Amino acid sequence: KFIEAAMKEGLRPCDTHELASVETIASTGSPLAPEGFDWVYDAVKPDVHLASFSGGTDICGCFVIGDPTSPVYRGEIQAPALGMDVAVFDDDG
Numbered sequence: 010k011f012i013e014a015a016m017k018e019g020l021r022p023c024d025t026h027e028l029a030s031v032e033t034i035a036s037t038g039s040p041l042a043p044e045g046f047d048w049v050y051d052a053v054k055p056d057v058h059l060a061s062f063s064g065g066t067d068i069c070g071c072f073v074i075g076d077p078t079s080p081v082y083r084g085e086i087q088a089p090a091l092g093m094d095v096a097v098f099d100d101d102g
Contacts, residue, residue, distance in 0.1 A: 073088065073095055
């Protein structure tokens with residue numbers, strides 16, 4: 010929710026902070042909307058690794074995670090976490 014809230018407030022951390030050392034930003038809680046990806050790359054840092062994660066407190070872990078060796082696509086989560094048997098389905102199954 011922080012990324013969405015910062016975006017709605019019109020914040021631009023790249024204009025107010027030195028971000029050269031930031032390499033990765035992780036978004037958790039729910040999948041990050043495509044507009045959130047756009048905001049991070051425009052208002053924070055264009056060459057940061059933006060990783061969207063999804064997991065569960067009941068397992069104390071993540072089902073899907075970011076992968077620093079793979080491309081990032083807006084609105085998508087990159088990879089299953091190690092040891093997780095994850096499947097993705099569309100409306101047609």
